Structures are given as structure tokens and as C-alpha cells.
Amino acid sequence: MTTEERIRLQKHLVETIGLEHEKEGMQPVSSRILALLMVMDKECFTFDEIIEELGISKSAASVALKMLQLRNNVEYITFPGDRKRYFRLKRIEPYHIFEESRKKMQRNIENIGKILTLKANPQAPNNHFLNEIKQMMEFFIDSLDHLKESYLKRHNSSNFSS
Amino acid sequence: MTTEERIRLQKHLVETIGLEHEKEGMQPVSSRILALLMVMDKECFTFDEIIEELGISKSAASVALKMLQLRNNVEYITFPGDRKRYFRLKRIEPYHIFEESRKKMQRNIENIGKILTLKANPQAPNNHFLNEIKQMMEFFIDSLDHLKESYLKRHNSSNFSS
DNA sequence: GTTTTAGTTCGTGCAGTTACGAACCAATAA
DNA sequence: TTATTGGTTCGTAACTGCACGAACTAAAAC
Numbered sequence: 001m002t003t004e005e006r007i008r009l010q011k012h013l014v015e016t017i018g019l020e021h022e023k024e025g026m027q028p029v030s031s032r033i034l035a036l037l038m039v040m041d042k043e044c045f046t047f048d049e050i051i052e053e054l055g056i057s058k059s060a061a062s063v064a065l066k067m068l069q070l071r072n073n074v075e076y077i078t079f080p081g082d083r084k085r086y087f088r089l090k091r092i093e094p095y096h097i098f099e100e101s102r103k104k105m106q107r108n109i110e111n112i113g114k115i116l117t118l119k120a121n122p123q124a125p126n127n128h129f130l131n132e133i134k135q136m137m138e139f140f141i142d143s144l145d146h147l148k149e150s151y152l153k154r155h156n157s158s159n160f161s162s
Numbered sequence: 163m164t165t166e167e168r169i170r171l172q173k174h175l176v177e178t179i180g181l182e183h184e185k186e187g188m189q190p191v192s193s194r195i196l197a198l199l200m201v202m203d204k205e206c207f208t209f210d211e212i213i214e215e216l217g218i219s220k221s222a223a224s225v226a227l228k229m230l231q232l233r234n235n236v237e238y239i240t241f242p243g244d245r246k247r248y249f250r251l252k253r254i255e256p257y258h259i260f261e262e263s264r265k266k267m268q269r270n271i272e273n274i275g276k277i278l279t280l281k282a283n284p285q286a287p288n289n290h291f292l293n294e295i296k297q298m299m300e301f302f303i304d305s306l307d308h309l310k311e312s313y314l315k316r317h318n319s320s321n322f323s324s
Numbered sequence: 325g326t327t328t329t330a331g332t333t334c335g336t337g338c339a340g341t342t343a344c345g346a347a348c349c350a351a352t353a354a
Numbered sequence: 355t356t357a358t359t360g361g362t363t364c365g366t367a368a369c370t371g372c373a374c375g376a377a378c379t380a381a382a383a384c
Contacts, residue, residue: 003282006280006282009280010280013273013276013277013280016273017273017277020269020273024266025187027341027342028342028343029342029343037288038274038277038288038292039277039280041281041282041283041286043286043287043288046360047360047361048360056343056344057343057344057345058344058345058360058361058362059343059344059345059346059361059362059363059364060342060343060344061361062361062362062363063342063343063362063363066362083351083352083359083360083361084359084360085360085361088288089288089291089292091287091291094294094295094297094298095298097295097298097299098302101263104186107182111175111178111179111182112200114175115175115179115200115201118168118171118172118175118201119203120165120168120203121203124203124205125205125253126199126200126205126250126251129251129253130200130251132256132317133256133259135256135317136256136257136259136313137259139309139312139313139316140260140309143305143309143312147301147302147305150301150305151298151301154301155294155297189371189372190372190373191372191373208330209330209331210330218373218374219373219374219375220330220331220332220374220375221331221332221333221334221373221374221375221376222372222373222374223331224331224332224333225332225333225372225373228332245329245330245331245381245382246329246330246331247330247331
């Protein structure tokens with residue numbers, strides 16, 4: 001595979017992965033930027049490189065990058081004597097990727113709890129079902145901690161560094 | 163707590179939980195319907211009861227219910243000699259609540275795989291990071307099966323029936 | 325065969341989002 | 355001090371998605 005061929009395929013993949021992020025609720029421009037940072041060989045992109053590569057406006061890039069930083073997906077580094085920001089994927093600890101699901105599930109558990117306290121007959125089939133779901137979620141949350149431990153145990157040889 | 167008081171609180175909770183589902187990407191009407199079926203004491207709602215209770219149009223209810231059935235959140239039953247559909251929560255097996263996350267993660271794993279095969283230098287820091295994330299996701303998927311087993315083992319006394 | 329019931333589909337309007345360009349700001353360079 | 359660089363904020367225009375009402379369909383009732 002030639003270099004040109006590879007770059008062509010990479011740009012195509014940026015589009016594909018961008019679309020997939022969009023389907024999962026992310027905005028078009030943010031999706032493309034994130035995909036760009038994941039797919040291309042360049043480890044860091046400047047603001048202008050991002051604009052250039054994706055053909056978007058400065059304002060769109062500015063807003064999207066702000067959101068991606070808030071969501072902990074992107075960070076930037078700078079170099080002395082160079083005002084440019086160099087954007088790259090934020091290197092989180094791998095088990096943090098479950099934080100979002102965990103919080104979501106925690107809220108669900110609380111909501112089902114509230115629902116059940118307001119029911120006239122806790123023995124009704126719906127309530128039995130809701131209680132089962134709640135227990136499954138609680139079990140899942142408990143398991144995440146265990147999962148983290150097991151993962152760290154398996155991968156303690158390869159240390160993570162930001 | 164009087165019955166009226168309880169019903170008032172339940173209706174308020176429908177709104178709260180509806181809003182929360184909205185924040186997680188579900189459409190307003192679908193969110194309200196789902197919340198209604200979860201919160202209220204009535205185990206089944208007819209089409210007209212849903213419309214009446216939520217103050218929405220027939221078309222909005224029709225579209226939303228179709229989506230909720232597609233997503234496996236809602237089902238309906240009928241009774242002989244009665245053309246009405248009685249909608250209720252779909253009683254899935256509790257460990258199925260992870261199916262969506264599992265599929266999403268599976269797609270992510272495939273995407274990262276594609277990304278890595280197209281990289282010029284697989285040893286670059288970004289790629290090392292992506293690989294760690296991929297491994298964490300694979301570990302999570304593997305663990306879901308284990309989770310299901312453990313859950314079934316703990317709860318084998320209380321059988322699930324549709 | 326006509327009417328009623330129980331919902332579905334279609335076309336439209338409104339509201340919310342998104343991305344753009346222009347104006348702006350802050351820091352460095354000249 | 356003015357100009358340039360690097361990015362942000364604001365106002366606007368275009369687009370998108372959602373919910374409504376009206377028209378429609380299919381099945382049962384009469």
C-alpha cells in the first residue's frame with residue numbers, strides 16, 4: 001500500500017467514524033475533529049490544520065474544540081515561543097471510559113427507586129420487573145470496580161503515562 | 163400520604179424522568195410515554211389513555227409508540243373481542259439492558275481496529291493509547307458474559323416469566 | 325353497505341440547532 | 355505604536371426535526 005493510498009483510506013475512515021459518532025448524538029463538526037485526531041498519523045493538529053483539513057470555519061472549530069475539551073476527549077499542548085495550540089486526543093486512563101455509563105446507570109437506579117416508593121401496590125408485575133432491572137443495574141455498578149481491578153492486575157506491566 | 167397526593171407526585175415524576183430521558187437523546191414524546199408506563203400504577207395504557215394523559219396528538223403518539231416498540235422498550239397486548247391495544251413496559255430479561263452498550267462498544271472496537279491497521283507507525287503514542295482503550299473495551303465485553311452468569315446464579319431463585 | 329372504532333401516514337409550520345462570516349480581543353512582533 | 359497572529363464571540367441565515375391536524379386505511383359493528 002502506497003502512502004497516498006493509505007492517506008486516502010484514512011480520510012475516508014475519518015468520514016465513516018465521524019458519521020458514526022453523529023449517530024450516537026455528537027455534533028457533525030465535533031465528530032469530524034475527534035475522528036481526525038484518532039485516525040491520522042499526525043499526533044497533534046493545530047487549529048489551522050484542523051480548519052484546513054476539514055474545510056470548516058474558525059468559529060465552528062472553536063466551539064467544537066471547546067466542547068470536546070469539556071467532554072474530556074481532547075486536550076492541547078503548547079510549546080514555549082509558539083502561541084499555537086497543538087490539539088490531540090486526551091489520554092485518559094482506559095477504565096474512565098465507563099464513567100459516563102456509570103453515572104447514567106446511577107441516575108436510573110435512583111429514578112426507579114423513586115418510582116417504587118410512589119407505587120400503590122409494590123407487588124404488581126410492573127414493579128417486580130422494575131425492581132429486577134434496578135438490581136441488575138446495582139450489580140453492574142458493583143462489578144465495574146471489580147472490572148477495574150482485574151484490568152489493572154492484568155495490565156500492570158504496561159504503565160500508563162500522560 | 164393520600165391517593166391524590168401520590169398521583170400528583172407520580173405525574174411530577176413522569177415529567178422529571180421524561181426530561182432525563184430527553185437529555186440522554188430520546189425524543190420528548192417517547193420519553194414521556196415511557197416514563198408514564200414506568201411510573202403510574204396502571205399496568206397497561208390504551209392509545210387514547212396515553213393521548214389523554216399526556217395531552218399529545220394521535221400522530222405523535224403513533225410515531226413514538228412505534229419507535230418504543232422497535233427499541234424493545236414497549237409492547238402491547240390485546241384481548242379477544244376488543245380492538246384496543248394495551249401498551250405496557252416490555253419485560254425483557256434484566257441482563258439485556260446492556261445489549262445496546264455492548265453493540266456500541268463492539269462497533270468502537272472495530273473502528274479502532276481499522277484505525278490501527280492504517281497507521282504508518284503503530285508504536286506512536288496515540289496508537290499505544292488507542293490500543294489500550296481497545297483492550298479495555300474487549301475486556302469489558304468479555305466481562306459482560308461473566309456478569310450475566312453471576313447475576314443468574316445469585317437470582318436463580320426468583321424466576322423471570324414474561 | 326354504511327358507520328364507527330382504532331390507529332397510521334402525510335404535509336405543513338414552528339422551534340431549535342448548526343455553521344458561517346464579521347467583528348472582536350489578547351498577546352506577540354515589528 | 356501599529357501590525358500580525360491565534361483564536362473567541364456574536365448575529366444571522368440555512369437547515370433539521372418534531373408535533374400537529376387532516377386525510378386516510380383496515381377491521382369490526384350495525
